[in-house]
Amino acid sequence: MLKIVIGISVVFFTTFLGKKFSDKFVGRDKFMAALISFNNRLITNLSFKRESIPEFIVNDFGNDDFNSTLSGIDFTKDDLGLSFPDYIKKDDSKIFRDYFIAIGKQSEYAENEYLRSMNDVFSEMKKKTSIEAEKARPLGLKIGFSLGVIIFIIIL
Numbered sequence: 001m002l003k004i005v006i007g008i009s010v011v012f013f014t015t016f017l018g019k020k021f022s023d024k025f026v027g028r029d030k031f032m033a034a035l036i037s038f039n040n041r042l043i044t045n046l047s048f049k050r051e052s053i054p055e056f057i058v059n060d061f062g063n064d065d066f067n068s069t070l071s072g073i074d075f076t077k078d079d080l081g082l083s084f085p086d087y088i089k090k091d092d093s094k095i096f097r098d099y100f101i102a103i104g105k106q107s108e109y110a111e112n113e114y115l116r117s118m119n120d121v122f123s124e125m126k127k128k129t130s131i132e133a134e135k136a137r138p139l140g141l142k143i144g145f146s147l148g149v150i151i152f153i154i155i156l
Contacts (some may be wrong), residue, residue, distance in 0.1 A: 007155045011148030018144020024087035025136035027065065029129040031088065034063035035096070036122050038070075043115045046108060053104040073100065092125065 038061050045051055057070040065085045074081035080100055084093045099118055106114060 003155050007152035010151045010155070011145065014148035014151065015141060015144040018140040018142070018147070020140075021144070022133075022136040022138075022140030025129070025133045027085065027087045028089075029126070029133040030063050031066050031085065032122065032126040032129045034061045034066035036119065036126055037061050038066070039115055039119050039122060042103065043112065043119070046112055046115065095121070095125075 041059070041061075042056065045056055054075060057073060061067060061070070069082065069084055072081060072083055078101075080097075082093075082097050082100060084096060088096070102114065103111070105111075
């Protein structure tokens with residue numbers, strides 16, 4: 001009886017670990033969606049409202065990790081003191097860092113062109129992260145569950 005309880009607990013635990021593994025891919029996808037939303041709203045802001053960047057970044061962009069990245073920006077530092085969540089790849093974080101350093105420092109026309117070109121870049125990145133998230137979500141659960149069942153069988 002104790003073996004069955006331990007085995008079922010192991011199955012639940014490994015399934016949970018599989019889900020946690022896949023959460024980083026889902027988190028990356030949601031972060032990219034928030035970044036695209038930020039960029040689109042920044043384009044609109046540039047054309048109409050014209051808020052400064054420090055005023056603009058206090059808005060909510062629908063993702064807690066993205067919002068905390070924005071709230072951590074320190075405009076007194078050259079690199080803005082940016083820190084990204086752990087699930088963001090180093091190559092991507094370099095692109096994001098360069099993006100945040102560049103915004104708000106050009107003429108209106110140049111800024112608009114830059115933001116529109118980065119929107120294309122971010123859209124391509126979003127497509128890739130969406131594909132990864134779609135693959136990883138069920139795969140993490142399946143691998144976690146399968147590993148738990150194998151350990152459960154070994155325990156019995």
